[in-house]
Amino acid sequence: MAHIETQARPRLVIAGTHSGVGKTSAVLGVLGALRRRGVQVQGFKVGPDFIDPMYHREVTGVPSHNLDSWLMGPEGVRRAFARVAPTTGVSIIEGVMGLFDGRATGPEGSTAEVAALLQAPVLLVVDVGGMSRSAAALVQGYARFDPAVWIAGVALNRVGGERHYHLVKTAIEAQAGVPVWGYLPWDETLVLPERHLGLVPVEEDAAFRRVCTALGEAAGATIDLQAVLASAEAAPSLELPTDAATTPQATKARIGVARDAAFNFYYEANFLWLRHWGAELVEFSPMGDAELPPDVDALYFGGGFPEVFAKPLAENHPFLTALRWAHRAGLPIYAECGGLMYLVEAIQDGAGTRYPMAGLLPGVCRLTDRLQNFGYKEVVSVRDSLLGPAGLRTRGHEFHYSVWEGRPTASSLYRTRSSHGDERDEGYSDGPLTASYVHLHFDTCPQVARSLVENAAAYRERRLRYGSA
Incomplete structure (x- = not known):
């Protein structure tokens, strides 16, 4: 019989504006960088995907778990989270597709729904390749779209250099009012291998370890990990079921x-x-x-x-x-x-x-x-x-x-x-x-x-x- 406990579980959702923006790269980078700093990290994946959790496991050393509001229902999502989310470390929850994309026109099955269910802050990943001030309009729209979803920060991907980064960061913070916590550079060596069902599973390609290591090093150098941890720790205590x-x-x-x-x-x-x-x-x-x-x-x-x-x-x-x-x-x-x-x-x-x-x-x-x-x-x-x-x-x-x-x-x-x-x-x-x-x-x-x-x-x-x- 399940019962309810109120507990603090530091947590952060890392979501993308749409598929292919580099949210998995950002997640692996943050997980790897935090683990090297001695932080206990636990990976989760929104949706039914199998392959992304394999990468989480290889970086963190512990199995990653799926959180799917359609498969499990809202109570099931909270229960699955409560099973393994650490109380003294941090849970990093990778989104699916774009932040607000679900099964149909509503929020069901979306990353946004899971973030709201877990009252988790969101780090929004934006691909700014070929973009500058327009990124501010994009972030502003996401930040205002659903008041139940708290976009705490932004991470930029495919940044062309320091000048590009500061140009986009200044525009987003001034126009959208959301802090930018850093970026991943535009670097072909940071690209994960893919094929017809998504990423190539880790069991097949030993080169993934080199990419994951490089992502962790890049995130440690260019993403504000203190902001990541502070936001995760600021998430409110949850009433969580056990089973x-x-x-x-x-x-x-x-x-x-x-x-x-x-x-x-x-x-x-x-x-x-x-x-x-x-x-x-x-x-x-x-x-x-x-x-x-x-x-x-x-x-x-x-x-x-x-x-x-x-x-x-x-x-x-x-x-x-x-x-x-x-x-x-x-x-x-x-x-x-x-x-x-x-x-x-x-x-x-x-x-x-x-x-x-x-x-x-x-x-x-x-x-x-x-x-x-x-x-x-x-x-x-x-x-x-x-x-x-x-x-x-x-x-x-x-x-x-x-x-x-x-x-x-x-x-x-x-x-x-x-x-x-x-x-x-x-x-x-x-x-x-x-x-x-x-x-x-x-x-x-x-x-x-x-x-x-x-x-x-x-x-x-x-x-x-x-x-x-």
Whole structure:
């Protein structure tokens, strides 16, 4: 049972005027610079994104958590924040898209909504490449747009030099009345690598550490960190709910989690809930391991980029053989998005080349040149599965370029509804195997995690009693 506590939690939202202005660069720079000064820092990300939190984790040394008002609801956002936000350090919350951009014409799902829910000051990142005094008009509009959102300061990105910086800073402070706390220079070496789903995950590119280090050094030299800390510490105390997700129960089952360059899209809250219900989590690599981890009672394949690593995945025959044998023995397997792609017969790339996969599911996942069924989804289970009974309601998100051709429609798992009202059948469930393109966030329905652990525990009991693989 949750209860309410009033606590001081220093916090700051770093938001952009729009997508692509460099807010992730600013966040990584501030996180890195503060950590080098000995400040305890905790990263958060507004929205359903997986990749930005990976970068936060690499810079801070601790997992970053998502805050999504549509997936979690307002109370869920406050609860997720309260779980890990430090009382003596500072929480840096990275926004999504532009500050006021949400699901439709209202604030729902926006960075502004999360900032208001947490009564957090905002550092607004403005890309001033090719701009000078006009930046003041932009900031003035943002500062006055919503009285519930407090823009405490501005950070400028792609600044051409000291003269450019002082010109823009003077205009913003004089015309918009918002202090400018510094800038990041226009420097190609500070650019983070990207591809079709956003930034390249940290597991794939060791060069990201050089960029993150350089961003931290730049922020330490050109951003007023004392202003950042003072603003975060001035945020009012919050009435925050607590819940059980931070309290693990005694181990009931071991669940293997696929984690390597091909599979790395996971919500940290999902792991918290699995541990709470009694799961011991052990990581494995479908690309690099020859066999499954010993004594696992279920497998969890998250999303990622199996299409990028289709060749090495297809060539790891020992692991694929071990996985097929485990499936035949009844091992519970849950897969999302990229995990689903790995379990079908083959992945077909944009050139038409097919790479054989595990073959636990019929059909082929074919890459296209555009997003498929992108966005938030309301989900209703239409059949019993590892995740719970038919009729279970939860929420999730889809973000993929592939289509599943040959999906067995008679074994559909969900009926999904998009934010536009479009409905469709989705996923697959049959016996111990459950798979879908939808990334579920277990905060929306902790029963999902409980059911998965209970199914793993039941398998464990059979394994220990009868000696099954």
